[in-house]
Amino acid sequence: MADISITNVIWSFNNKTKELLVLLLKNSEEQMWGLPTTYLRKTENAEESSLRLVREKIGVDLPLVNTEQLATFTDIHRAKKRELALTYMIYLPDMPGLVPGYGADDAQWFSIKPSSENYLLQHGKLSFETLDENIDRNEFYLQSDLFKNSNGLISDHALILRTAFNRIRNRLDYSPTILRILGPTFTLKKARIIYSILLRVSLTEIDNSNFRKTHKRLFLEVGTENIKGAGRPGKVYRLK
Amino acid sequence: MADISITNVIWSFNNKTKELLVLLLKNSEEQMWGLPTTYLRKTENAEESSLRLVREKIGVDLPLVNTEQLATFTDIHRAKKRELALTYMIYLPDMPGLVPGYGADDAQWFSIKPSSENYLLQHGKLSFETLDENIDRNEFYLQSDLFKNSNGLISDHALILRTAFNRIRNRLDYSPTILRILGPTFTLKKARIIYSILLRVSLTEIDNSNFRKTHKRLFLEVGTENIKGAGRPGKVYRLK
DNA sequence: GCTTTAAAAGTAAAAAGTACCTAAATAACT
DNA sequence: AGTTATTTAGGTACTTTTTACTTTTAAAGC
Numbered sequence A, B: 001m002a003d004i005s006i007t008n009v010i011w012s013f014n015n016k017t018k019e020l021l022v023l024l025l026k027n028s029e030e031q032m033w034g035l036p037t038t039y040l041r042k043t044e045n046a047e048e049s050s051l052r053l054v055r056e057k058i059g060v061d062l063p064l065v066n067t068e069q070l071a072t073f074t075d076i077h078r079a080k081k082r083e084l085a086l087t088y089m090i091y092l093p094d095m096p097g098l099v100p101g102y103g104a105d106d107a108q109w110f111s112i113k114p115s116s117e118n119y120l121l122q123h124g125k126l127s128f129e130t131l132d133e134n135i136d137r138n139e140f141y142l143q144s145d146l147f148k149n150s151n152g153l154i155s156d157h158a159l160i161l162r163t164a165f166n167r168i169r170n171r172l173d174y175s176p177t178i179l180r181i182l183g184p185t186f187t188l189k190k191a192r193i194i195y196s197i198l199l200r201v202s203l204t205e206i207d208n209s210n211f212r213k214t215h216k217r218l219f220l221e222v223g224t225e226n227i228k229g230a231g232r233p234g235k236v237y238r239l240k
Numbered sequence C: 001g002c003t004t005t006a007a008a009a010g011t012a013a014a015a016a017g018t019a020c021c022t023a024a025a026t027a028a029c030t
Numbered sequence D: 001a002g003t004t005a006t007t008t009a010g011g012t013a014c015t016t017t018t019t020a021c022t023t024t025t026a027a028a029g030c
Helices: A046-058 A157-171 A177-182 A188-199 A208-215 B046-058 B157-171 B177-182 B188-198 B208-215
Strands: A003-014 A019-027 A037-039 A067-073 A083-091 A104-112 A219-224 A235-239 B003-014 B019-027 B037-039 B067-073 B083-091 B104-112 B219-224 B235-239
Touching (some): A003 A046, A003 A104, A003 A157, A003 A177, A019 A046, A037 A046, A046 A067, A046 A083, A067 A157, A067 B067, A083 A157, A083 B083, A157 A188, A177 A188, A188 A208, B003 B046, B003 B104, B003 B157, B003 B177, B019 B046, B019 B188, B037 B046, B046 B067, B046 B083, B067 B157, B157 B177, B157 B188, B177 B188
Parallel strands (some): A003 A083, B003 B083
Antiparallel strands (some): A003 A019, A019 A104, A067 A083, A219 A235, B019 B104, B067 B083, B219 B235
């Protein structure tokens, strides 16, 4: 009856600029940016489809455990034809190189950058106007009411992206899976950078010492940083 | 391509026996119990479909805000034909009367009752064998690995039910929407009963006084109980 | 009025969170 | 080599929250 699309929100991290990234593709037909999307095949379940999409667009072959269901969007008017969007989230370290692939003219990592209270899509920085705090609470109901295409993204991909952002933020306290974008291990500094972006506060507002205390239950110490640089080398952790 | 089914996990509460209830229907064809299910129509989104199902089975007409997306199950072999299950949760007070309706031979409220470590489906009591604590964390990945039909429920409805149970339990601390089954207002005693069932501890293990202190941020006092009975009448609250 | 029951309210100790400071480890500079 | 700047680990005292337990209050039944 309806077409089944699989849409991925793929997160990564720029180690040089310390930016939180999300992957967008430029649609050949409409020349608008949107999230990577494919169609579910007869022979695969949605998780497999989501990972196939990653393989096709980024050339990375991930095990099943690396994709995580976000939500399903079913609004009648969300696409030209009736189409359900089964959305997934994926966390990739190292900001892999991109190739546009079939149906896309361009592929780019967009930086999620808080600008005062808002996020704006400008100059390669992705940002939402008045990121609605209530979306996560309401994301499962009234999707049609929340439907707004305010960011110049294709279809309802702005809504999907906000839902993803809020989900990640709400999970920060007990399951900060977003830290996977830092690779298998990470320093507390990098973790704090991610937290500061998601919580939209400056890095100094997240106290180094207190962050260590309140989060050590989530992290496991596995060694010490061995990179060159000024200052004491940080300890290296991984997610428990 | 695939059929789209809408499956509801409908929760309620028995005010006399103080039991947490879930609605199951007996399938005419297979003579097995399962969750209420319908098929998505061209003219409706999934939330509307979920509420139509409630209306058809229980005769209650709810506003859109009363259904909440649980997860989408896409395993290739989850049904005889390829069929995606978009699942929703609904909280109904007063344990409404039931009519089997089309395709069902019986409709019943089943009590979720913890028996030691396990939950067993016996004598109208619904229960899971070794309710896996990890399902919620993993529910969005590896669904096919978790697929087990261990409760005599149709298809993968046992998995759906466990996913629902774990979701509710994890949300208890910050968004105890399950308390809607108590009606618009409730006493702390009743809230504690729900918590004790979900956390699988005895009522006395949830201290009355401390429960009040730790949960007052979630509840709003709206008056005092005016029912007849021994003991001081409890205050009445509603969800903030 | 006294006893029983059930819930609200109080108290003190423990645990967790917060603001701020000191110590340690490294690089760069004189 | 010794000093300084930089960065992160670790410590301390204070505040808030949670927890275990006790007391008070408000009703019903006799």
